[in-house]
Amino acid sequence: MVFTIPKEGTTQWLEKLLEAGEVIAPVRGPCGDVIFSALRSPTQVLWDFENPLHPPKQFVLPQTDPLVKIKLNGQRHEVEPIHDDAPRTLFNVRSCDVKGIAFLTRMHEADPPDASYLRRARNLTIISLACTTPCPAGFCVCTDSGPFLSAGYDLQLTDLGGSFFAEVGSEKGEAAMAKAPELFRKAREDEVTDRTALEAVAKTRFGPETCHFGSAMRRISTGRVQDALWEKMGDWCLECGGCNMVCPTCYCFSVKDLRQNGAWVRCRMWDSCQYNAFALEASGHNPRAHRKERMKRRFFHKASAQYYTRDSMVGCVGCGRCIKTCLGSTHMPAVVAAIRKGKWHE
Amino acid sequence: MLPVPTTCPFCACGCGFYLLANQGGLVGVAPSETHPVSLGRLCARGWSAHEAALWGNRLRQPLVNRNGKVESASWNEAFDHVAGRIKELIAAGKPVGVLGSARATNEENYLVGKLARAGFQTNNLDFCYRSICAPLLAGLEDVCGEYTPSVSLNDIESSQTILLIEGDLATSHPRAASAVMAAVEKGAHLVTIAHTKTQMSRLGSILLPAKPGNEGEVIDGLLAAVLDLGPEDRAAVEARCEGYDALREGLKSVKITAEMRQAAECIVRATRATFLIPPVSGEGPPSRREAAALATLAAVTGHLGRLGSGLLPLLARNNVRGACDMGIAPDRLPGYRPLDDKETQQRLQDLWGKKLPSAPGLDAESILQSVNGLIVLADNPPAVLPMGQRAMAALGKIEFVVALEAFLTPTAQIAQVVLPIASFAETEGTITSMEGRVQKLRVATGPPGEARPGWQVLAELCARFEVGASYSSASDVLLEVGQGSPEYASVRELEDGWGGVGVTRGPNGGKFRLGVAKVPPLTPAEGAYVLVRDGGYDWGRDPLISFSPTLSRDYQSQRKLFPNGFVEMCKQDADVIGVHPGRPVKLTSAQGNAVIPTRVRTDLTPGVLLVPYAFRDHLASVLGTHSATAVKVEQA
Numbered sequence: 001m002v003f004t005i006p007k008e009g010t011t012q013w014l015e016k017l018l019e020a021g022e023v024i025a026p027v028r029g030p031c032g033d034v035i036f037s038a039l040r041s042p043t044q045v046l047w048d049f050e051n052p053l054h055p056p057k058q059f060v061l062p063q064t065d066p067l068v069k070i071k072l073n074g075q076r077h078e079v080e081p082i083h084d085d086a087p088r089t090l091f092n093v094r095s096c097d098v099k100g101i102a103f104l105t106r107m108h109e110a111d112p113p114d115a116s117y118l119r120r121a122r123n124l125t126i127i128s129l130a131c132t133t134p135c136p137a138g139f140c141v142c143t144d145s146g147p148f149l150s151a152g153y154d155l156q157l158t159d160l161g162g163s164f165f166a167e168v169g170s171e172k173g174e175a176a177m178a179k180a181p182e183l184f185r186k187a188r189e190d191e192v193t194d195r196t197a198l199e200a201v202a203k204t205r206f207g208p209e210t211c212h213f214g215s216a217m218r219r220i221s222t223g224r225v226q227d228a229l230w231e232k233m234g235d236w237c238l239e240c241g242g243c244n245m246v247c248p249t250c251y252c253f254s255v256k257d258l259r260q261n262g263a264w265v266r267c268r269m270w271d272s273c274q275y276n277a278f279a280l281e282a283s284g285h286n287p288r289a290h291r292k293e294r295m296k297r298r299f300f301h302k303a304s305a306q307y308y309t310r311d312s313m314v315g316c317v318g319c320g321r322c323i324k325t326c327l328g329s330t331h332m333p334a335v336v337a338a339i340r341k342g343k344w345h346e
Numbered sequence: 347m348l349p350v351p352t353t354c355p356f357c358a359c360g361c362g363f364y365l366l367a368n369q370g371g372l373v374g375v376a377p378s379e380t381h382p383v384s385l386g387r388l389c390a391r392g393w394s395a396h397e398a399a400l401w402g403n404r405l406r407q408p409l410v411n412r413n414g415k416v417e418s419a420s421w422n423e424a425f426d427h428v429a430g431r432i433k434e435l436i437a438a439g440k441p442v443g444v445l446g447s448a449r450a451t452n453e454e455n456y457l458v459g460k461l462a463r464a465g466f467q468t469n470n471l472d473f474c475y476r477s478i479c480a481p482l483l484a485g486l487e488d489v490c491g492e493y494t495p496s497v498s499l500n501d502i503e504s505s506q507t508i509l510l511i512e513g514d515l516a517t518s519h520p521r522a523a524s525a526v527m528a529a530v531e532k533g534a535h536l537v538t539i540a541h542t543k544t545q546m547s548r549l550g551s552i553l554l555p556a557k558p559g560n561e562g563e564v565i566d567g568l569l570a571a572v573l574d575l576g577p578e579d580r581a582a583v584e585a586r587c588e589g590y591d592a593l594r595e596g597l598k599s600v601k602i603t604a605e606m607r608q609a610a611e612c613i614v615r616a617t618r619a620t621f622l623i624p625p626v627s628g629e630g631p632p633s634r635r636e637a638a639a640l641a642t643l644a645a646v647t648g649h650l651g652r653l654g655s656g657l658l659p660l661l662a663r664n665n666v667r668g669a670c671d672m673g674i675a676p677d678r679l680p681g682y683r684p685l686d687d688k689e690t691q692q693r694l695q696d697l698w699g700k701k702l703p704s705a706p707g708l709d710a711e712s713i714l715q716s717v718n719g720l721i722v723l724a725d726n727p728p729a730v731l732p733m734g735q736r737a738m739a740a741l742g743k744i745e746f747v748v749a750l751e752a753f754l755t756p757t758a759q760i761a762q763v764v765l766p767i768a769s770f771a772e773t774e775g776t777i778t779s780m781e782g783r784v785q786k787l788r789v790a791t792g793p794p795g796e797a798r799p800g801w802q803v804l805a806e807l808c809a810r811f812e813v814g815a816s817y818s819s820a821s822d823v824l825l826e827v828g829q830g831s832p833e834y835a836s837v838r839e840l841e842d843g844w845g846g847v848g849v850t851r852g853p854n855g856g857k858f859r860l861g862v863a864k865v866p867p868l869t870p871a872e873g874a875y876v877l878v879r880d881g882g883y884d885w886g887r888d889p890l891i892s893f894s895p896t897l898s899r900d901y902q903s904q905r906k907l908f909p910n911g912f913v914e915m916c917k918q919d920a921d922v923i924g925v926h927p928g929r930p931v932k933l934t935s936a937q938g939n940a941v942i943p944t945r946v947r948t949d950l951t952p953g954v955l956l957v958p959y960a961f962r963d964h965l966a967s968v969l970g971t972h973s974a975t976a977v978k979v980e981q982a
Contacts, residue, residue: 029351031380031381035349054377062373064373064396064400242393269397275390280903328527345531
């Protein structure tokens with residue numbers, strides 16, 4: 001089902017969406033950065049923007065995620081789950097991030113399902129804005145996660161100039177449109193053609209970043225990457241963990257209890273597989289004590305055939321955030337290229 | 347959830363990020379692509395900056411120890427008690443002292459300095475980390491007349507040659523390491539002077555090995571190699587520098603290796619070269635000499651005073667520069683002016699309405715050992731000072747200790763009065779990075795319990811000592827800072843957004859004073875083993891790390907596994923001595939002996955035994971007051 005909404009109608013539509021719950025959208029932050037934030041008014045939302053560096057995964061998987069409250073009642077411990085049931089709409093989110101959330105949801109649905117994550121994901125409506133111009137560092141075309149999507153969204157918008165083309169992907173998407181049904185009308189044949197043309201043009205407009213996962217995957221999966229290469233690349237990583245933090249598909253965490261008002265709150269926190277103590281055992285043994293081992297592990301998870309088979313996609317959506325945030329120079333395209341060529345900085 | 351732009355509380359690189367908070371408090375950190383230093387990047391510490399304020403053992407209400415019993419008190423009672431006791435001590439002619447902090451804001455440091463000088467009438471004023479970086483700053487002043495850096499982190503990225511005296515830049519200053527990496531990736535020559543084959547030295551094109559404490563000698567070799575190349579235009583050098591002939595004479599007998607010649611060529615040929623020097627807690631004279639030699643090298647090769655070229659002292663804690671600028675030193679006034687600088691004295695007396703004490707005060711170690719009353723602002727001396735646990739013992743003997751702290755540190759635990767202050771995430775104020783960039787801290791969430799912003803607490807204490815002024819915000823304090831030290835006058839009200847303001851001292855007008863002092867080397871001649879206290883800052887005992895679940899893991903696991911500490915040695919040495927990894931060795935020096943477990947590394951220079959700063963107390967008997975000493979090593 002395809003519809004259109006005139007541009008001047010979006011404010012009214014957003015007002016309706018805001019009545020129903022929190023609307024998270026890219027806005028201009030206090031220091032000029034584009035950031036995802038809860039809208040206070042429909043006019044804050046940005047329509048022409050480069051994807052925020054901080055990904056929207058924080059709204060399904062917060063950096064600090066309180067899971068249960070533990071209270072001491074006499075001699076007994078009482079455990080009370082913490083539910084975040086707030087209905088949220090993620091608005092003007094980009095294709096790569098939609099694919100990222102789909103990846104996270106598949107992972108958290110797997111046995112045993114993660115109730116806390118799924119509660120947030122179920123209450124989240126994703127209204128995406130297809131990328132008619134890919135972002136400069138993006139390479140989503142290499143990971144099949146953009147610039148336009150064919151699934152994964154609840155509603156996909158495309159900027160047609162005077163109006164937005166709206167593709168419904170789910171019942172939640174239909175419900176979002178139904179908040180202001182008078183603003184939407186069925187798309188005409190020429191509008192469908194325009195949308196298809198825009199997608200074709202967008203695919204020709206990518207920047208210089210590419211990521212050839214195919215041949216890298218063959219080498220990674222069969223252990224044909226030389227140890228010396230991992231070691232060399234390891235020296236160009238500063239263990240900041242930034243690649244994990246901004247990655248739309250990274251979900252590793254650690255758990256820590258927080259003392260708060262006479263109770264303990266068990267929190268799940270983002271963690272990074274690149275940190276030295278990430279896999280450290282209580283015995284003192286560290287199975288991945290060296291940077292090269294941690295890096296090897298990361299890229300095996302991201303781009304091996306073993307994980308590709310399980311997840312039916314590589315652990316990368318081509319958003320290019322790791323390129324921007326890497327404190328060293330071991331971001332996804334650089335490492336994949338090195339693995340493919342068998343050499344680094346030569 | 348509204349992101350709050352603020353400045354990183356860890357090292358002195360001066361990164362910025364957004365703190366994310368909801369009704370329950372801090373929840374995370376988001377990077378900023380528009381921040382002029384960070385440019386969208388953060389290190390591991392930055393990414394977990396919100397954790398310590400949230401998880402930390404926070405101080406929530408004023409505590410007063412009355413007759414051995416710690417009781418909570420109202421703010422008014424606590425202020426009365428502090429003012430009463432300190433006034434008693436001063437009236438009885440007993441010495442009192444004040445410690446500022448490299449992790450407090452400029453405003454807090456300024457007020458604590460005002461409290462000491464105008465309120466208590468004493469120059470017993472210092473901050474613990476200054477004893478570590480003071481020799482370095484003095485060495486730079488010897489040559490340049492000032493210690494301030496002449497390059498920024500962004501300049502490093504476009505350097506053609508980088509000379510790095512390596513501690514472990516990748517972990518001490520990841521943002522600076524990132525800039526070095528970017529330059530190397532673009533083809534820059536990286537020359538490292540190091541005793542360990544660290545990550546940065548592996549990236550470098552030239553490694554000049556040096557025994558710890560003897561880095562200055564390697565720089566002498568570089569200087570001799572540079573002079574040997576015959577610097578281009580002698581007249582040009584003499585126009586900028588004085589002491590050229592004496593320098594030449596002094597370097598006559600210095601040995602030059604082939605690597606030194608190669609490195610010298612890289613430095614001389616570069617149109618843009620940067621010189622990076624970390625302050626390590628070595629001993630005064632060698633550190634000062636090392637810094638002076640490096641500044642001399644930069645000056646004689648024309649890289650001082652040239653745009654995009656220059657020196658950058660790598661300060662460990664975020665506001666070391668600011669604390670120095672606020673005059674937190676026993677012999678300096680705000681602006682880091684000498685104590686006897688008449689103009690500054692007059693300006694401060696007019697501003698504060700009090701005559702200032704003229705005799706230089708005691709430094710941090712001496713303050714701990716000789717005062718009867720002590721105010722400690724946001725610091726834990728035993729963790730920072732080289733004297734380690736002896737500082738704890740000294741603190742325990744002081745009659746009256748007042749701690750202004752956000753966290754329950756060992757110092758706060760033994761203080762007679764605890765005044766709970768806001769952490770970096772809960773207060774306004776400014777921080778001056780090692781580049782001289784003054785940036786804002788902003789309030790992301792409220793302080794816990796009854797804790798108050800540090801500047802408010804200090805302003806109230808000043809008022810109780812009749813040096814009050816009415817400040818309605820931290821910006822008001824900053825305004826006064828600008829009246830006291832003119833280079834901060836331009837900072838005033840920082841605009842919204844990142845908008846950091848750079849403070850510069852302006853050209854000193856004079857020439858660079860070249861020179862290499864003769865200081866006996868710390869390390870003994872070939873053949874003997876040398877035990878060295880690693881000089882890197884002990885982040886593991888900084889409350890912002892030790893209270894952070896993610897950041898403390900590494901340090902805690904190391905301390906758990908080695909409750910008696912360890913000493914590191916290279917594989918060859920371990921084989922010769924016949925000691926297995928983890929097994930103890932007995933170390934004997936002229937000072938004494940100790941038995942300690944070993945950790946074997948493959949990247950250390952043979953003959954060097956390294957004890958991490960965190961474990962220095964375990965070898966206090968062997969090291970004595972030295973940072974390096976010759977030792978006999980045997981199986982225990």
